[in-house]
Amino acid sequence: MGQSVVSVVCVLSLIVGTCFASSQVSDRITELPGQPKNVGFAQYSGYVTVNEQAGRALFYWLVETPASRKPESRPLVLWLNGGPGCSSVAYGAAEEIGPFHIRPDGKTLYLNPYAWSSLANLLFLESPAGVGFSYTNTSSDLYTAGDKKTAEDAYTFLVNWFERFPQYKHRDFYIAGESYAGHYVPQLSQIVYQRNKGVQNPIINFKGFLVGNAVTDDYHDYVGTFEYWWTHGLISDSTYRLLRVACDFGSSQHPSLECMKALNVAVLEQGKIDPYSIYTRPCNNTQSLKRELKGHYPWMSRAYDPCTDRYSEVYFNRPEVQKALHANLTRISYPWKTCSDIVGNYWADSPLSMLPIYQELIAAGLRIWVYRLVAGAKYTKD
Ligand SMILES: *[C@@H]1O[C@H](CO)[C@@H](O)[C@H](O)[C@H]1NC(C)=O
Ligand SMILES: *[C@@H]1O[C@H](CO)[C@@H](O)[C@H](O)[C@H]1NC(C)=O
Ligand SMILES: *[C@@H]1O[C@H](CO)[C@@H](O)[C@H](O)[C@H]1NC(C)=O
DSSP states (O other): OOHHHHHHHHHHHHHHTOOOSSOHHHHBOOOOTTOOSOOOOOEEEEEEEEETTTTEEEEEEEEOOOGGGOGGGSOEEEEEOOTTTBOTIIIIIIIISSSEEEOTTSSOEEEOTTOGGGTSEEEEEEOSTTSTTOEESSGGGGGSOOHHHHHHHHHHHHHHHHHHOGGGTTSEEEEEEETTHHHHHHHHHHHHHHHHTTOSSOSSEEEEEEEESOOOBHHHHHHHHHHHHHHTTSSOHHHHHHHHHHTTTOOSSSOOHHHHHHHHHHHHHHOSOOTTOTTSOOOOHHHHHHHHHTTOOHHHHTOOOTTHHHHHHHHTTOHHHHHHTTOOTTOOSSOOOSBOHHHHHTOOOOOSBSHHHHHHHHHTTOEEEEEOOOTTSSOOOO
């Protein structure tokens, strides 16, 4: 895609009254380093500014359904990972439902046969600013992220993104995610629903949402988590009782000191395990890359590979990958990480329960799908 094409689009859109610093054409991904040839689907990625004063911009990656499956007739699904502070590119796209997964060499990609993009156009968003390639020019933003700002910025992102991709205006639109996105998804859904109210033929043609392994209601999430640990022999009877007392009615994002102490005891008792897949070995940093390269190819046996996020930290920090993705154009001062500790640790507001939003949106007739994935089958993280 030459610069001239971009400027032509910009000149044309100037005539119509809009010219964006970044356009759909310049966001088109020609090819990602190490990707299989002739994949038959289009990809776009780039930045959408969500706050000009602060200089906050969110990074997105759109993967369309294969041309043979008529992407223009398929819905658009926004995908969000949780944490808070974790990247949808790291987990959703590169480990879970995206079209490409990363080989242990951290350089080459292989096709994911279970990609959701074979049925829907997938829009991965790294959110909030400070996560992945999404950034802010006001560093204090990193220490003040929370549910409210995340939802408002994501809504602004959507409004601006649809201007860049007008072919998706009025298209059936769903919001999906997992884990702490159990907060993001209903909260963003509520904003979209409320701002669409009374609008005929809304641009964001919101139909419903999907959440997996979702943080939903802190009290019941705690009860379920503790019971799971206890009934799987990961913690003792006494630690189980301690957790139930110390964390009763507490916030999972801001646990009380007593609850934090009890959680530490539980973690120590569990030992070095992979909490996302308790029957398989955890990732062993020092040996994993070497072992995998020796010819043990986990994607062939479809075995769970606990080290995949290590491969993505190598892949997405490659300058040629960032160039192909139109990412990190402003030379962000820290490397790309799967999860931002700062954003996650300083998380501000986190309501105890999403159930009131469910009540509102169920009554509104939206389609809602809440699902759970069981350890040992296909897994999800953060
Ligand atoms: C952030 O600052 C850089 C460097 O000044 C600038 O190029 C970029 O456009 C700014 N980002 C936003 C979203 O304003
Ligand atoms: C990780 O691998 C190294 C080298 O093979 C080994 O010495 C170490 O014990 C392993 N650690 C775990 C937790 O498996
Ligand atoms: C952005 O690029 C700079 C080099 O220009 C690099 O040092 C930094 O790690 C990168 N950050 C991210 C988030 O990709």
